[in-house]
Amino acid sequence: MSPGLLRKSPTEPIAISATLSASLCTPADAQELGAIFAGMEPWSRYPFTACALETYLASDETGAPRYAIRLQNRLAGALGLRLNWLRGPYIQFFGMVPGAQGEGAGSHVLDKLVEDARASRERNLWVAASAFNTGAIRFYERHGFVRVAELDGLVQEGIDEILLRKRL
DSSP states (O other): OOOGGGOSSOOSOEESSSSEEEEEOOHHHHHHHHHHHHTSTTGGGTTOOHHHHHHHHHOOBTTBOEEEEEETTEEEEEEEEESSSSSSOEEEEEEEOGGGTTSSHHHHHHHHHHHHHHHTTOOEEEEEEETTOHHHHHHHHHTTOEEEEEEEEEEETTEEEEEEEEEO
């Protein structure tokens, strides 16, 4: 069985740190997070409504777990993965709510994902970030990701996405 965040269908919450955990996103989690993320960049720049984000986060798709992140038992963010992408998982969605940003929680989640990917003998970890989302790009680069491609108009015409890779 794959460890931690790379399990196809985790049934119990996954401890990330003493105060941070991840569990499959419930419909209630998805509704709350969808409303929050719809008002935040980068999602607010795209045609992603609260309902669309809620639907994505609540989806139960084989090989693509969606997690609610909790910090001290409070909803703090979301993580959506695509397992078995290009010799490693792809981070489809990663966001922390405003009150949980800047406290290191996102770094702890990413570190746990890297640890689990290495334990599963994955070779890569992938993510794409909107070119205008310079904060996210800096975050991933600080964690060892390298830009490998610019994908013009992938999500919306006129906006580029930057594909980043971390070799494990």
